[in-house]
Amino acid sequence: MSQLQTAITTSNSNNSRAIQMPNEFLTFRLGDEEYGIEILKVQEIRGYDAITQIANAPEFIKGVVNLRGIIVPIIDMRVKFRLGNATYDQFTVVIILNVAGRVVGIVVDGVSDVISLGLEQMRPAPGLGSIIDTEYIMGLGTVDERMLILIDIERLMSSSDMGLLDHTIN
Amino acid sequence: MSTDLEQFYEIFFEESSELLADMEACLLRLDVNSPDLEDLNAIFRAAHSIKGGAGTFGFTDMTEMTHMLETLLDRLRKGELTVRSEMVDAFLKASDVIKAQLAGHRGENEADPKVAKEVCEELKRLSDEIQDRLPNEAIADADIEMGAATVEIDISNVPEVTVNVPQSKNASLKKTYCIEFSSASMGDAAIENLFANLKRLGDLEELSSADKRDQFKLRLSTESSEEDVWETLAFVVDPANLKIELEANDVSRNAGNVQNFSSNISNAPDLCTNEDELSSEKMPPMQGYGFFPGAPAVPKELTNSDLQSNSMQQQSAHVSKNETQNKVNKPSSKVSAPISPATSETSSIRVSIEKVDQIINLVGELVITQAMLAQTTSQLDPVIFEKLLSGMSQLERNTRDLQESVMSIRMMPISFVFSRYPRVVRDLAAKLNKRVELKTVGENTELDKGLIEKIADPLTHLVRNSLDHGIEVAEKRIAAGKPAQGTITLRAFHQGGNLVIEVSDDGAGLNRGKILVKAKERGLPVNDGMSDQEVWSLIFEAGFSTAETVTDVSGRGVGMDVVKRNIQGMGGRIDIESALGVGTRISIRLPLTLAILDGLSVAVGDQMFIVPLNYIIESMQPSAADIKTISGHGRVVQVRGEYLPVIALHEVFNLHSNVTAVHEGILVILEDEGHKAALFVDDLIGQHQVVIKSLESNYRRVQGVSGATIMGDGKVALILDTAALVLASQQEMV
Incomplete structure (x- = not known):
């Protein structure tokens, strides 16, 4: 998959820096903020279904669902990032991700669209003491007047504070 | 060119292993007195295929060995020499050597070239013997005489062939x-x-x-x-x-x-x-x-x-x-x-287990979807939607058939396991100087491939045990009025959704007195009034052995406890029946597949959990008077004079429960390794066969949960780790 990524990015831009940077992002809303994750990590998008709780799990892990026979844990990003009210209505969406060899679902307030970002549209993340560790922010993207927070979702999901993996890779 | 070949290595290794297994089966089936030509040919073909492959990949040690095999086999199958049991022994040894060589090329333990040489020598000696003997045989028919001459020429070439295989030519x-x-x-x-x-x-x-x-x-x-x-x-x-x-x-x-x-x-x-x-x-x-x-x-x-x-x-x-x-x-x-x-x-294809599992998953999902559709359509007017409904019933039939055939992909006949025992019995009987016949019944009984692999070791142990401890030496048998040849029977059959494998022998049987004496010596809590079942189960205690002498076969008392643990690990059960002087029968009861579990679904709040059925003794609704507290917080329930700790599931899992008073809910009495506990749940829902799914593949281990499953409505239910729950309750009590 990483080879494919590299191939896509190199074909679109000759700049050597672009090789590490993906350039197509799925954008979604969490509260009032807009986030972007690399499109190649996204497996599918589905509605919010009945979830089976998991005992003694952190609050942001809502539980597990059945995705065509696979048991998939669901994480509510709004709870994790403490953004907005974690309400569940018909607009609540679960993005199924394929990261670090695992299938994980994240609950967001809504999916906007898929955006291509050129290198000139990306800015490095300022070192703010934000709720998300800047370690997991790849950068900030600007599209017209909007600002996108680009998350390194793979790194975030395999980080130890998510508690998704038994042995954290990092 | 060598790089091109490497991709075929794995195929060669796999195929060779299979061929060796076939070869061994044929060898063991071979009746020395009237050898079946078909078998001899099959052995020859197997040896030849291995040789061909080995030659291509440059594994000269294997080519040499198989070549020696071939040379002798060729004589045999042409009827130029009669099969003798020492030849069969040599063949078996040779197949062992080839197996070791194969493992060596695979990068595992290096094969011992000394053994290979010895076996080679033996095979050579055997084929040389033929040469000595052949001219003595008077052959009247001139035509056949010419054939014999041919053979002589051929044999004279043999030593040369071994030196520079495979391209020796005059x-x-x-x-x-x-x-x-x-x-x-x-x-x-x-x-x-x-x-x-x-x-x-x-x-x-x-x-x-x-x-x-x-x-x-x-x-x-x-x-x-x-x-x-x-x-x-x-x-x-x-x-x-x-x-x-x-x-x-x-x-x-x-x-x-x-x-x-x-x-x-x-x-x-x-x-x-x-x-x-x-x-x-x-x-x-x-x-x-x-x-x-x-x-x-x-x-x-x-x-x-x-x-x-x-x-x-x-x-x-x-x-x-x-x-x-x-x-x-x-x-x-x-x-x-x-x-x-x-x-x-015999056309077949090799498919990775992952792909098969994926198909099984998808079909399982299809069945759930179909059930959901059926539920929805059942509310429609059957007159207006006649066509839709008939389509639905057709869909139901097709999905059921599909599910059955997909599940059968993973199933393999148990002969895959049974086929290795003739060899085990043969070797061991020779070593112990006993006469034993092995009978197998129901080799075509199918069970899950995962179980097939896991059952082999425990079963080997039981067979060895029967041979060593069960079957007596011939003199003793004759004195007891039994035929000199002992019989060990391996039997497999289906019984009520389970697979039963029996290992029975007509040997000495278990000696109740001896076991009790031994148990007392070891300080186990025993008394003379114990039932036979209880006494027999003592042999599963770790380190228990009644054998007078420790042989290299068995008698160290290590094993039966391992066997029991392995079987339980597969969700199975093991029972012993025995009569002194008549024999012993050990039966293993296994679920048909590892992927399916018999469970009781219970409700706590709005969540559903599955309790594995084989841990459940009973379930009951207690009266308020039976519930006692210990030092203010720990609760116990009195069940027929026993005090059992109460595990409240909603407390363990921090769930919101509709029922908090124990006597308003249901207690499910669990037992694991002799420890009992009462699981307090809101309600019982029903008994299901559930497909076990791993939580760990996408998440991590959860305390108190051994896995998850998907219920008929598509929801996920967690399977309780009963053993851990019971253990935790025991520790809490102390």
Whole structure:
């Protein structure tokens, strides 16, 4: 998959820096903020279904669902990032991700669209003491007047504070 | 070229292992007094296929060994020698050596070349014996005498063959081949490589003109057999574009040979002479590797010497020669017919387990979707939606059939496990000097592949145990009025959604008194009033053994506890029945598949959990008076005089429960390794067979949960880790 990524990015831009940077992002809303994750990590998008709780799990892990026979844990990003009210209505969406060899679902307030970002549209993340560790922010993207927070979702999901993996890779 | 071959290594290893297993099965089936020719041929074919593969990959140690096997087997299957039990022993040893060599090439433990040499020597000795004996046999028929002469020539070649396998030839047999091939779609490097390989075989002369680069004509004079040349070429050149001919003037002695070779290449059945039949039967192109269509070196050698001995008979005598060979080779040519259909019968494909599991998952999902649709459509008016409803019922049938056939992919007959025991019993009986017959019943009973792999070790242990402790020595048996030969029976059958495997023997049986004495010695809590069942189960205690002497077979008391643990790990149960002096029967009861579990679904709040059924003793609604508290917080319940700790599931999992008073809910009494506990839940829902899914594949281990499953409505339910819950309750009590 990483080879494919590299191939896509190199074909679109000759700049050597672009090789590490993906350039197509799925954008979604969490509260009032807009986030972007690399499109190649996204497996599918589905509605919010009945979830089976998991005992003694952190609050942001809502539980597990059945995705065509696979048991998939669901994480509510709004709870994790403490953004907005974690309400569940018909607009609540679960993005199924394929990261670090695992299938994980994240609950967001809504999916906007898929955006291509050129290198000139990306800015490095300022070192703010934000709720998300800047370690997991790849950068900030600007599209017209909007600002996108680009998350390194793979790194975030395999980080130890998510508690998704038994042995954290990092 | 070697890099190209590497991708075939794994196939070769797998195929060889299978062939070895087949070979062993045939060897064990072989009746020394009246050997079945079909079996001998099967063994020969297996050895030959391994040799072919090993030769291609350059595993010379394996080629040598299989070659020795072949040499002896060839004599046997032609009826030139009768099978003796020491030969079977030698064959078995040889197959062990090949197995070890295979493991060595796989990068595991290196095979011991000393053992290989010993076995080689033995095989050689056996085939040499034949040579000594053969001339003594009076053969009246002149035709057959000629056949015998052929054999002698062949044998004299054998030692040479072992020295430089596989291309030994008499120097006088230097031949010249005309090779024609088209090099279309071949790279320059490949052609260069090919030329280098051919030059290694002998003197190469290029006849084709330099301007016609896509059509090559070569003359090769070499000592190597035609097959070697063919093999060298066939890897690079498309066999369809390849033509190899023996130059006619070179072999004027037997012109029939030319015809023979060319027909061999083109595989034209109408041209088939008798030699052809013979050689193609030994190496059916489809049977071996598929990519070397030529015939093997050794049988061809026979053919050549055959022809040599017939050289005075020239071409005119061709017909009579065929007749001769017909007689000599009767046994082998007779069986050549059923071989080709066998290739199509046993067609199978190798598929990775992951793919199969994926299909099973998807089909499971399909069944759930279908159930959901059926639920929805059942509310529709059957008159208006008649077509839809009939379609739905058809869908239901199809999905059910599909699910059944998909589930059967993972199922394998238990003969895969049973087939290894004849060997175990044979070796062990010889070692212990006992006479034992092994009977297997129900080999075609199917169970999950995962279980097949796991059941093998415990079963081996039980069989060894039966042989060592159960079956008595012949004298003792006769004194007890039993037949001198003991019988061990392996039986497999289905019973109520379970698979039962029985290991029974007609040996001495368990000695109740002896077990009790031993148990007392070891300080186990026993008394004379215990039931037989309880006494027998003592042998599953760790370190328990009643054997007077510790042998290298068994008696150390290690094992039965492991067997029991393994079986329980598979969700199975083990029972013993025994009668002193009559025998012992140990039955293992297993679920049909690892992927499915019998469970009781219970509700806590709005969540559903599955409790594995084999841990449940009973469930009950307690009265308020039965519930007691210990030091204010710990609760116990009195069940028939016993005080059991109460595990409140909603407390363990921090769930919101509708029922908090114990006497308003249900208690499920669980037992694990002798410890009991009462699980407090809101309600019982029902009993299900559930498909076990891993939580860990996408999440991590959760305390108190062993897995998850998908219920009929598509929701996920967690399967409780009963053992951990019971254990935790025990610790809480202390």
